[in-house]
Amino acid sequence: MARFEGEMLGRAERLASLYPDPRSAIIPLCHLAQEQDGYVTEEAIAHIGELVGATGAEVQGTASFYDMLKFEPVGKYVIGVCTNISCMLRGGYELLDAASNTLGVPPGETTADGIFTLEEVECVAHCDKAPAVQINYRYFGPVDSDAFAELVGQLKSGELDEQVPEHGTLIRVLRDAPPPIPLEEIDAERARQDAEREARAASREV
Amino acid sequence: MPDELVSVTLDGQVVQVAKGTPIIEALDQIGVHVPRFCYHPRMSAVGVCRMCLVEVSGPRGFSLQPSCYLSVAEGMEVVTTSEAVRKAQGGVIEFLLANHPLDCPVCDKGGECPLQDQAFAHGAGETRYVEEKRHYAKPIPISRLIKLDRERCIQCDRCTRFADEVAGEALLDFRGRGNAIRISTFSSVEFDSYFSGNVTQICPVGALTATPYRFKARPWDLTQSASTCGWCSFGCQVSVQASQNELTRVLGIDSDAINHSWLCDRGRFGISEVNNRDSRVLSPWLREGGARREVSWTRAVGAIAEVVKQAKARNGNASVAVIGSGRLNLEDSYAWAKLALDVIGTPLVDGLLGQGGIAATWFERAASIEQALSSRALIALNVDPKEEVPVLHLRLREAVRKGLHLIEVNSTATSLSAMAATSIQLSPDKVGELAEVVMRSVPGGEGDVVILVGGLNRAMDPAVTSGILQSLVAAMPEAKILSALGAANVHGAFLAGLSPGVLPGAGEGALPSSWRAPADSSRANYANILRAASAGEVGVLILLDCDLEEAGVAPAAIEALGERCALISLASYESATSRASAVTLPLATWSEARGSMVNGEGRMLRLGEQLEPAGLSKPGWVAASLVASDLGNDMSIFTAGDIWAELKTWGGAFAGVEPEIFNSTLDGPLLPVARWNAGGPPRALDPVATPGIASVRRQGPDFRAGAVLDPHATGTGSAPTAKVLTAGRLAAADARAGVSVEIGVAGEDEAWLVLARRVYEADARLAANPALASFVRDDRVMVSPARLARLGADDGDRVRVIGSVEIEAVVHSDASIPDWAIAVEGRTIAVMHLVDGAGWSRVRLERLNG
Numbered sequence A: 001m002a003r004f005e006g007e008m009l010g011r012a013e014r015l016a017s018l019y020p021d022p023r024s025a026i027i028p029l030c031h032l033a034q035e036q037d038g039y040v041t042e043e044a045i046a047h048i049g050e051l052v053g054a055t056g057a058e059v060q061g062t063a064s065f066y067d068m069l070k071f072e073p074v075g076k077y078v079i080g081v082c083t084n085i086s087c088m089l090r091g092g093y094e095l096l097d098a099a100s101n102t103l104g105v106p107p108g109e110t111t112a113d114g115i116f117t118l119e120e121v122e123c124v125a126h127c128d129k130a131p132a133v134q135i136n137y138r139y140f141g142p143v144d145s146d147a148f149a150e151l152v153g154q155l156k157s158g159e160l161d162e163q164v165p166e167h168g169t170l171i172r173v174l175r176d177a178p179p180p181i182p183l184e185e186i187d188a189e190r191a192r193q194d195a196e197r198e199a200r201a202a203s204r205e206v
Numbered sequence B: 001m002p003d004e005l006v007s008v009t010l011d012g013q014v015v016q017v018a019k020g021t022p023i024i025e026a027l028d029q030i031g032v033h034v035p036r037f038c039y040h041p042r043m044s045a046v047g048v049c050r051m052c053l054v055e056v057s058g059p060r061g062f063s064l065q066p067s068c069y070l071s072v073a074e075g076m077e078v079v080t081t082s083e084a085v086r087k088a089q090g091g092v093i094e095f096l097l098a099n100h101p102l103d104c105p106v107c108d109k110g111g112e113c114p115l116q117d118q119a120f121a122h123g124a125g126e127t128r129y130v131e132e133k134r135h136y137a138k139p140i141p142i143s144r145l146i147k148l149d150r151e152r153c154i155q156c157d158r159c160t161r162f163a164d165e166v167a168g169e170a171l172l173d174f175r176g177r178g179n180a181i182r183i184s185t186f187s188s189v190e191f192d193s194y195f196s197g198n199v200t201q202i203c204p205v206g207a208l209t210a211t212p213y214r215f216k217a218r219p220w221d222l223t224q225s226a227s228t229c230g231w232c233s234f235g236c237q238v239s240v241q242a243s244q245n246e247l248t249r250v251l252g253i254d255s256d257a258i259n260h261s262w263l264c265d266r267g268r269f270g271i272s273e274v275n276n277r278d279s280r281v282l283s284p285w286l287r288e289g290g291a292r293r294e295v296s297w298t299r300a301v302g303a304i305a306e307v308v309k310q311a312k313a314r315n316g317n318a319s320v321a322v323i324g325s326g327r328l329n330l331e332d333s334y335a336w337a338k339l340a341l342d343v344i345g346t347p348l349v350d351g352l353l354g355q356g357g358i359a360a361t362w363f364e365r366a367a368s369i370e371q372a373l374s375s376r377a378l379i380a381l382n383v384d385p386k387e388e389v390p391v392l393h394l395r396l397r398e399a400v401r402k403g404l405h406l407i408e409v410n411s412t413a414t415s416l417s418a419m420a421a422t423s424i425q426l427s428p429d430k431v432g433e434l435a436e437v438v439m440r441s442v443p444g445g446e447g448d449v450v451i452l453v454g455g456l457n458r459a460m461d462p463a464v465t466s467g468i469l470q471s472l473v474a475a476m477p478e479a480k481i482l483s484a485l486g487a488a489n490v491h492g493a494f495l496a497g498l499s500p501g502v503l504p505g506a507g508e509g510a511l512p513s514s515w516r517a518p519a520d521s522s523r524a525n526y527a528n529i530l531r532a533a534s535a536g537e538v539g540v541l542i543l544l545d546c547d548l549e550e551a552g553v554a555p556a557a558i559e560a561l562g563e564r565c566a567l568i569s570l571a572s573y574e575s576a577t578s579r580a581s582a583v584t585l586p587l588a589t590w591s592e593a594r595g596s597m598v599n600g601e602g603r604m605l606r607l608g609e610q611l612e613p614a615g616l617s618k619p620g621w622v623a624a625s626l627v628a629s630d631l632g633n634d635m636s637i638f639t640a641g642d643i644w645a646e647l648k649t650w651g652g653a654f655a656g657v658e659p660e661i662f663n664s665t666l667d668g669p670l671l672p673v674a675r676w677n678a679g680g681p682p683r684a685l686d687p688v689a690t691p692g693i694a695s696v697r698r699q700g701p702d703f704r705a706g707a708v709l710d711p712h713a714t715g716t717g718s719a720p721t722a723k724v725l726t727a728g729r730l731a732a733a734d735a736r737a738g739v740s741v742e743i744g745v746a747g748e749d750e751a752w753l754v755l756a757r758r759v760y761e762a763d764a765r766l767a768a769n770p771a772l773a774s775f776v777r778d779d780r781v782m783v784s785p786a787r788l789a790r791l792g793a794d795d796g797d798r799v800r801v802i803g804s805v806e807i808e809a810v811v812h813s814d815a816s817i818p819d820w821a822i823a824v825e826g827r828t829i830a831v832m833h834l835v836d837g838a839g840w841s842r843v844r845l846e847r848l849n850g
């Protein structure tokens, strides 16, 4: 399964129709592809191109700008260990080594069972809990080597399923966007706020 | 409307510049050259390389700004020589070189490379960089014609911008980010574009190179001359470059009027067939007692004169016929017209393969490319520019983006369909009403209406197109015409008198004193001549660089023809025709002889010379003159200059034509010179826009100013002696017939054939081209879903197409094909034989079992 089909195709078409220019949907569609297959496959890129009227080269060019879109298969869990300054001072590199030992793969690779991918990442803005680990973009910290081994155990046993969904899943509750607000209403609201502001300014001047 | 001017100070010089001009162009205008990489005068500015930084005054004082991205504004001050600018330039160069492999000694760009040149001019001279550089696999073939070396790329965005913005085929794009950014195609999708070669021309480093040119030569060893592409009638201006008597490459010259520096791959890589000596006719051949033998020119020419004399003695002048293909250059066409009409005196001359009627209507109202692109409405009749005159497709895309109103009149969907405001179907039953329907879709308002006419559907007799053209012109008497008839010099052949009913100049000029009494060829026509020859009514059939197989005659029929009459061919390449000929004369081909041609807007263009003619080939006019001598009338043509002197005497299109005209314009003059402004003086070209023109050695006359066509040209021609009835007004027979041209009736289970011309067709020349031969597509038949159902076949089944010959191919259903049509795609040469000449060819389908 790589091209969108069935329900996925419906979601893809809906995404493409959300924008005045369907090309704006390239990134959301890449996320959708990643949700479907765990990474953005070549077939998906070609299909996205068809859906939005772009060439494969253009979709690939746009998508490859982003680190969070993967173009090779990754594990069910993508684990990032931060080695930026705060985490480094608090043992980030040691943690990365430990993680590597625990999982049995060097950073950048995926375990043979296809469950874990280990990555070295730059600051993920969890500095106050350094050293930080992100698993499928969910944050944990501070983590030492024992805590890391425990996390891995919990992931394997399914204990963390609620907290950490499979790689590629961005949202688990699909909500429809509220109906668009008519432009006139927006204009009226703006005019009202402008008038209020002016009135406030006038009262200050007095 | 004159441009609004603003006053700016550039390096202390106060100048007036049109508002909206990018600073870099304003600086170019006063001769200040700012270094640059990403800027290209024919593409939109992106400002990504930062090489063009200059100091620009603003509300907070001077700051460094990219001069390609910022436009001039009133009162603006620009400084290009300050310390800050110098440091910025040095910094950018250092940054660009940080990851550059500096493998100039083995790089094809070395010696003409903007990065190399600008690093020398603005770089530090020494590197501070000791770290390991980026490494990529290389070279990567991104198509059969182009190789990519990612390590050399400086991410200037030129190739990607070209693919997206100019060609509209974004098959090449950046991939990745930051240090990992690189040029890439997608997956296994080739950068398959008719225009792909342009990226190798504009890449400012050696990252994109043309496979046929790789490691062929160093730029400083090349010689070059200004010339015109000889593969279609658009007339792209080129620099043709050679080394050691072999063509190495062709670069597009930025001609304002024509190609804006772009070329199509057919034109750019056409040199591979010129260089392919194995497929060339290298010496005269004579068939004696069934065997073909190489002979001397004297023998061959003597043999031709002999059969001509015999035929004339037996059955009169009309027993000799001449067919051309529009491929000879102007000088050759003129000499052969004189030989045929005046010396031999035959009325059977058609050098345009039946397109004479269209040409006759065209010349009286020829529009320039510029006029067509800025017209109120452009009506495209039976034409797909992308397939027939490819670079016009690029110009059209730009014009449509700027608001050109395009009306398409074609039988099936083409590259125009997506751009056209209206698409009108050209169907066999509506030919009579077509003009009226088209008229209704022309918007009112100011400006010309221009008709762009081509020969897209090979299965439709050009006479049908001619008829429609007449009716359009009758309905819109003010309309102008831009012609996209395919063969390079078909318009020159017309004006040289190689077309039915036309004498040289196509005007009411005087008969030069060396002419006697030219025959009246107004009843001649390619199809009729061929019919007469097959019926044995013609004793000698002379073919001027025309392969009958390519024109649609099956090899067996050509051989039969060779038995019924003496086939004489003048040819550069071996083909079914040359092999079946009684005598073959080797013809100097493109770049082997100086000369000129006329493009589809009636512009006279120079053809440069870079090679010794292959083997014993000679220019066509020399061959004509030799044959004439043997017939006892030397035609007074001893140099190309003699031809020019006569052309001027003829007047009409050639009034005022002097060899010096090529000196005064970059683009060549529109004919007749007197009616048009001869155009501006030669322009300086941006050396970074097309690297490789300025850096190559020039041999012969100054490159930019244009070559004097023939230094020996002198005579001013003799005084007018006789008024002759000539011109387009004498009109070809089919033109007089108007729309009543018979297109025939489709029988039961027959349908009308649509056989659209393609850039890559498997003719003898393409087959001889190792770089391009693989681009010919397999044959396919496209029909409407309803027809497929009636046939009881499935998509992908094999079918037999039955017309004047039978071919087998895979059938596909395509909803855009009208039910009355059967479209055959793919261009093996056998497909062309489905065309049966008169009217509109019809075919029938049969399902193959299994």
Ligand code: SF4
Pocket: B152, B153, B154, B155, B156, B157, B158, B159, B160, B183, B202, B203, B204, B205, B207, B208
């Ligand atoms: S390949 Fe050449 S043209 Fe394309 S971005 Fe790189 S340097 Fe520029």
Ligand code: SF4
Pocket: B229, B230, B231, B232, B233, B234, B235, B236, B259, B262, B263, B264, B265, B266, B267, B268, B389, B390, B391, B392
């Ligand atoms: S468009 Fe025609 S003239 Fe121009 S490069 Fe192509 S073949 Fe040559």
Ligand code: FES
Pocket: A082, A083, A084, A085, A086, A087, A088, A122, A123, A124, A125, A126, A127, A130, A132
């Ligand atoms: S430095 Fe590791 S999360 Fe900020």
Ligand code: FES
Pocket: B035, B036, B037, B038, B039, B046, B047, B048, B049, B050, B051, B052, B053, B066, B067, B068, B069
């Ligand atoms: S930024 Fe101006 S030329 Fe590149």
